[in-house]
Amino acid sequence: MGASVGQTSGPDPSSAREKRDGLPTQFKVVLAGESLSLLGAQISTVMIPLIAVLALHADELILGILSAISWFPIVIFGLFAGTIIDRSSRWLIMAICNIVRAALISVIPILAVSNTLNLSALLLVAFGVGICNVFFDIAYQTYVPELVAADALGKANSGLEFFRSAAQLIGPLMGGLLATIYRPEFVVSITSITFLIAFSALLVLPSRFRVRPVNSDSMIGHKRISFITELRTGLSLVWKSSQIRLVVLAGAMVNIFAAGVSALFVLFVTRSLGLDSSVFGITVAVAGIGALVGALTFRCWANFFHEGTCVAVGLLSTGLGTVLVALAVFSNRPMVCLTVGQLFVGYGSPVMNISLVTLRQRLTPLALLGRVNASARVAIMSSLPLGALLVSGLAEATSTTTAIWVSAVGELAVLLILGPFLLRIKANEPTS
Known part of the structure; x- marks a missing residue:
């Protein structure tokens, strides 16, 4: 990919800053948006569970369902979302999502004022x-290559990851x-305000950055490709491209073990190590600081x-x-x-x-990027x-400590098995 879509070759007042x-x-x-x-x-993600517990007196089952809702939509709608995004203006999708999220969140205080807020409504809002x-x-991951030249994608994605890490902290x-x-x-109304401000930021963009890319492949001659055919094309590219398949496999495999550690970490700290719950909070915050430094x-x-080497x-x-975390069991200074x-x-x-996102963006033709991003995210x-x-x-079946050790070994095994192949990846040209 060369220069980003919509960029002109003439002088730009901001060109000095961009250089x-x-x-x-x-x-x-x-x-910014x-x-x-x-x-x-x-x-x-914090407010909705707090509302369930403090205002609606939810039990453990409801909290589990609320947690599951955070990943169910990507599994159910991810592939369809990618095809829809490839057929549409990415800018428009992002703008609509911000408006709809603001409206959905605002339902909570409105129902609370009228004393009609209940768990069913909260679950529906969370799912929406x-x-x-x-x-x-x-849409955002697919939109970035339209705005940024290929050689700056890594820097653009690292900027996003920095703000993502900061937001998570x-x-x-x-x-x-x-x-409190x-x-x-x-208080959740603040979330609606952030979405509305994000929507306003998108309105600042010139009209040439709001349209659908001209190199979409959803038309062959004068005949439009069917929705299902487009969906299968994205899946096919992920499967047939050895580089993209390797990238997706690496992310999915490491997530299996990382998710297990995340689920058990609180029990490992408080029960296996017998440490105070405050230690759990501190170490989670430290991971957030590490993420900021990494970005x-x-x-x-x-x-x-x-x-590929960065992966x-x-x-x-x-x-x-994760090995160091597991070694805390044997240490005189577990903290x-x-x-x-x-x-x-x-x-x-x-x-x-x-690295994973940048590789997908560089390896994938722009017209297929929405579907490939969606297929990759569903798998991962x-x-x-x-x-x-x-x-x-x-x-x-065994113990929390054993499961943590298995996860640590599993993560290193993914590196040993897939690492040599990742080192060979050179994402200079999109996959044809």
């Missing part, structure tokens, strides 16, 4: 927001703090290595981090092992994620609930 940082102004506008959307989404998140995330803290000050069913330093790796670096950091381990785990995640995200169930089942 310095390699990112065009239109991308920075979209990034996406950052607010991420912050709003993270606040809502989850669907919008699926469309927005895929700040959003829950902000949501938890605000919920006032009733969460009303900031990704370009240092990318300046010397191809994205291997992320896998290595995550695997070593040190947990802290350093979580720092490595947090660091490796954005390095790997940025579907492994999360699978991993949580498998590793938790292993912990039930």
Whole structure:
């Protein structure tokens, strides 16, 4: 891919700034809006469970269902979302998602004022927001190559991952703090405001960045390709391209073990190690700090290595981090092992994620990118609930410590098996 779609060859008042940082102004506008959307989404992930517990007195089953709703939409709607996005303006999809999310969240305080808020309504709102998140995330990943030249994709994605990591750190803290000050069913209105501001940021973009790409492949001559055919084309490219298939497989495999560690981490800290619950909170925050550092330093790796090698670096950091976490059982200073381990785990995640997204964007023709992104996200995200169930089942049959060790070995095994192949990837040209 060469210059981004819609860029002109004439002088641009912001060209001097763009030469310095390699990112065009239109991308920075979209990034600002996406950052607010991420912050709003993270606040809502804390607020909605708090509303269920504090306002609606939900039990463990309801909380489990609320948690599952966060990943169900990508499994159910992911493939269809990719095909719809390839047929539409990415800008329009993102704008609609922000408006709909703002409207859905605003339903909660409206029902609370009228004393008609109930668990069914909360579940429906959470599910609706989850669907919008699926469309927005895929549209955004597909939209970036329209705004940014191919040689700046890594930098653009690292910027997004930095703000994503910051939102994952700040959003829950902000949501938890605000919920202690006032009733969460009303404080959640802040989330609607962030989505509306994100929508306003998209309105700043010139009209040439709001249209559907001209190189869409949904027409052959004067005949439109069917929706199902387009969907199968995206799946086929993921399967037939050895490089894209390898990228998706690496993300899915490591997620199986990472999801298991995430599900068991609180039990490992409080029961297996006998530490205070505050230690759990501290070590989770440390992982967030590691993620921020990983997003900031990704370009240092990318300046010397191809994205395939960077995926291997992320896998290595995550695997070593999980080993350090597991070693806390044998350490006289378990807090040190947990802290350093979580720092490595947090660091490796954005390095790997940025590399995976950038590889897909560089390897995939723009006309197919929505479907490929969707197919990849379905495969990778579907492994999360699978991993949580498998590793938790292993912990039930053996022990939490054993399951953590198995996960650590599993993550390193993914690196040893797939690492040599990842090192060979050179994403210079899109897959044909």
